[in-house]
Amino acid sequence: MALIFVVLIGLISIITTLLMVLFSGKMIAYTDASGQLLPGSLSEKSWVSINGVEMGMIIKSRDIKKPVLLFVHGGPGMPEYWLNASHPSRLDELFTVVWWDQRGAGLSYSATTPVDTLTTEQLVADTISVTQYLRQRFRQDKIYLMAHSFGTYIAIQAAAQAPALYHAYIGVAQSVNLELSEELAYAWMLDFYADDQKNSDQLKKAPYGTAGYERIRDRVMHEAGIGTTHTMYSVFTGIFLAVIKHREYLLKEKIQIWQGLTFSKNSQLNKEFRQANLSDLISRLEIPVIFLSGAYDYTVNHHLSEIYLEELQAPEKYFYLFEDSAHSPIFEEPEAVLQVLGALLS
Template sequence: MALFFVVLLGLISIISTLLLVVLSGKMIPYTDASGQVLPASLAEKSWVTINGVEMGMIIKSRDIRKPVLLFVHGGPGMPEYWLNASYPAHLDEVFTVVWWDQRGAGLSYNSKIPTETMTTAQLVSDTISVSRYLCQRFRQDKIYLMGHSFGTYIGIQAAVQAPQLYHAYIGVAQSVNLALSEELAYQWMLEFYHEDKKNRELLEKAPYGTAAYERIRDQMMHEAGIGTTHTMYSVITGIFLAVMKHREYTLKEKFQVWQGKAFSKSSPLNEEFRQANLSDLITRLDLPVLFFSGAYDYTVNHHLSEIFLEDIKAPQKHFYLFEDSAHSPIFEEPEAVLKILKALIA
């Protein structure tokens, strides 16, 4: 009996320790071989008041003297720092990386944020204000701006309005016309699942544009290899569980990811994004522009992105197609991406 209680207490101790690690939400610092924190490094979770709203951001840098990169995440309302744990992009090898959670999303979620402030114009303004804050904090005249998916819809408009703040704009899975892109994805999946009777029937019974389609869309795209990554076949294991087991989020912050996503999706911002056609709005950028697209990306149609860039006037512009990637080439082919980024800042 005594041995039983010793074993039980040991198990309780182990479980308690694991829970503390999983739920603590403490940032993991950069350390050397002896465990000492690198002197010029930074691993910080912080909140800053931007345009009247407290917004959270995670800043990771091996050396804070490196150029600053502001990452504008997807969604609407879906932060991506958690994805960097499963698919390390290694952006911190080149930059001081700022994983900013947009108004109403993740670390920046607050139920008191007025829904009417969740608009395209406001998020573009927020992006510019965050950029100015970072220039001031890190004493840099300009920073690099990278948007991903929905973040490209916001990021590219910020780059148009305030090109003087940025060395370059980098659009990863650059959005152009979401409605057309989604319709093309549906048609592609009908062909992909042609010999898969079960999934083909599911798609035919839930045509594009219906609520029924929206319920099956994410899982169908991931199973087809055209979702978040080419090899992420499940949104449960690839996204939900990845968020919930992330060590640098507290339990409250993990739930905020889902609260913020739901809040953003129900806001005016979501409908504005779904109806927008950037090719009608943007024809010129007064800074270098790079688009990164995955060959398997039908979440944001890569053909539309390439055509969009062809029509944009810019001092420099480059389109890169990553043959082994779907929607997230910076996470799927990081070595190839870093090679391009290192040349960009050289």
């Protein structure tokens, strides 16, 4: 009996320690080889009032004198800092990286935020306001603007409206025409699953545009290697568990990620995004433009991104296709991406 009691106490202690680690929410600082805080570094979770809403952001920098990069996440409503733990982007080797959670998303989620403020116009204005805050805080006249997936729909409009604020625009999985991209993905999967009777039958019974397709979409795309990353075959383990295990989020902040995702998906913003065609909205940028796409990306069709860049007018423009990536080359092939971005800074 005494042995069982000792084992039970040991298990409770292990579980308690594990929960404290998983749900502490404490930011992990940059340290040198001796474990001392790296001088000039910054590892911060903070909230700032932006256009009447408290918005959260995580700022990571090995040296705050480095150029500031504002990252505009996808979704709508899905922050991506959590993915940086399992798939380090290493962007902080070149930049002071600001992982901003957009209005209604993640750290910025609040049940008091009016859903009718989630519009394209408002998020573009928020992006510009966050930029102004960062320029003042870090005393840099211009910053780099990077966006991913849905975020590219917002950020490229901000870059078009306020080019004087930015050194360059970097679109990762640049969205152009979501409806056409989704139709192409569905057709691609019908071919990919031709010899898989179960998934083939499910896709045929629930074609693109139906509620049934929306229920199976994420699963079949990830199993086909065209989802978040080329090797993330499970949404549950690759996304849900990754968020749960992330050490720098409090439990309530992890819950907020899912609350914000639902909140944003049910907004006017999502409707506007799904119906938009950026070819009709933005035909010119006054700053250098870089598109980073994955060869396996059919979440946002990389062919459409490349065609759009050919049509887009800009003082400089570059398209890079990463052969081992799907939807997230900055997380899948960070070394190759850093080479591209390093050349941009030089």
